[in-house]
Amino acid sequence: MAPRCGLCYVQAVDPLNVEHAGRTLRGVLHLPHPHREPVPAVVLCHGFGENRMGSRDEFVRLARLLADKGVAAYRFDFAAFGESDGDPADFSVSDQVSQLGAVLDQLERNRAVDPARIGVLGFSMGALTAVLTAGARPLRTLALWAPSGGALNLPFWNGGPYRDQIRDWGYADYNGIRFGRAFLDDLPGLDQFAAARRHAGPVLLAGGTEDSLMRAELIDPYVEAWGARLELHRIEGMGHSPGTLAERERLLDLTGEFLLRTV
Template sequence: MEHIDIDHDGRTLRGVLHLPTAPNAPAVALCHGFGGNRAEFGYTFVRLAERLAARGVAACRFDFAGCGDSDGDFADLTVSDQVAQALAVLDALAAHPAVDPDRLSLMGMSLGGLTAQLAAAKRPVRSLALWAPAAGAVAMGEEGAKRRADAIAEHGYDDFGGLPVHQGFVDDAAGIDPFAAAAAYPGPVLLAVGSEDFVLGTRLLGEYQGLYGDRLDLHVFDGVGHGFETVPARERLVELTASYLERTA
């Protein structure tokens, strides 16, 4: 494992790169969720990266700007900026001497999943893995959008699980169609979601099925929510994803 710093828009994005012993390895960029960090819930990104490296696939865990150890202000977070950061990470991986620049993949959780699906449409990545992607963050229903607007008008931000969502995020999201903007990606997709997920509901799941069609490898985890909140579910999630990325990277 080596530390990696990536310059982007005057900020340093900080991460770690898990490398296999063999040279010229395929590589995956792991995109964490809203307000998270490169370890992800239950250290699942650490476990996934270690498992991938043991199977010959390099894995880069990094903190988005304003999160974890990276530079930046969390208040400035937008989806478009995160997509640009993910592309910068892919470029850094392509330039790394231990990585095969023609065998790059993307993986993301929640808002990181939305980020990954949008970034995959802008680079020739080999495969895409999504954990509970938060397309609803830019495709909110009318009721949710009004509640958020009222909260921002009153407090200056919307309190989302103890983290602030600012007007800049909302303005950026208004210009993003999460499915039309992702349609250019032609490769395979792994999608894992809990049956009780409040973020990725039936309507949005149907949109993903329509978007990716027979390229979609869908896995619904019964009895868990957005964070795959049991030990068995998280172990299954890590192993499923590691096997998929080993096969498709």
Template sequence: MEPLNVQHEGRTLRGTLHLPQEASAPAVVLCHGFSGNRTEFGHTFVRLGRRLAERGVAAYRFDFAGGGESDGEYGDITVTDQVSQVLAVLDAVGDHSGVDAERLSLLGMSLGGLTASLAAAKRQVRALALWAPAAIAVDPEVTRQRQAIIAEHGLHDFGGTPIFKRYADDAETIDAFADARGHAGPVLLAAGSEDNVFGPGVFDGYHGLYGSQLEYHKLNGVGHGFETVPAREHLLELTEAFLLRHM
């Protein structure tokens, strides 16, 4: 495990690279969720990175700008900017001497899942894993409601994290499914049966987008954060197996 920082538009994105002993390893980039950081809930990104490295796969987990230890203010985020950060991260990871640049994959949780799916449409990756992707973040009705709140109050206070006009205006330009077209590889989609962020319409959208590429797992009895020990272990197991099959 070693630090690997990425420069993006004058900001330092700070991250951690889990490297296997094998040379020229395949690698997966892990994208955290809204207002999160590179450890993710229950340290799942740390745990997954260690497990993959033991199986010969490198894993890079990083903090989006404004999150964790990276430069910037989180209130300045937009989805488009996060996609641009992921593309820069893919370049940096691919340039690492211990990584095979032809065997890169993406994984994202929640808003990181939406971001990863959009990035995978712009840069071919071997495989794409989506944990409860937050397509709702750019849903037109949600965006209209958010814009109204921001117009009245100057910001949308979302669980203690400010969302500003630039985010809502950017979201208005994005179609979570149409703009994710272009990824040709396999896709893992995992979500909890009680997830109020990942609704039936989100599954339908991704199923329509990816079709036979899609491997879907519904984890019963848990919500957006896969909130039980067995569910999180199952999530790690199925994700590890998926990535090992396809990288």
């Protein structure tokens, strides 16, 4: 997706790590140049078992688009994923919420970033993490790609082999991704819809018509919570993530336009 610019910025991409609970979360900050004043920023939160690149480099492309238009973007790996420290057995959504809080704290202290203009984008489990975080602290704007269902997905996790695997092996194997009991035990206490009602800013929610996470049971409570502040997009034929170039371009275009307008 080529940036459509009246004014395009040069961007620096620099390592920026965050310390959290004895672990190093590794990430990179896309920062537009030149800038005389602090710039707005968006934090990108990847999905379960993924990393700061995104499932098909979507996060890299989105970060470049934002920085080209004067908005900083921070991509990082949650603990136990990508290049960040951590044991997959300790993974839980609540721990990711705490990690994201540490990331936001550090960005708010960064002199290049306007602390009053920070938004968050998340995909799947990262989107669930983003919603829960938005319920705990003010965020300028929120963008969600196919948010995970949290406790409403417990029938899936409990109906599979995962608890037996944890009992027998000490961990579970989901499509080659290892996790432990902490993840399953954490889910029942999550209430993303209560958190959603505490977020006062604009929201984009986008996903595919063929994605079960976009079903009414999981999406209608967001519509009720956010009303006219929600921009809801269902991309025809798309599954949980873009499967064609056209789907990816559509998702990036509508997300980039929303974030540039609202952050």
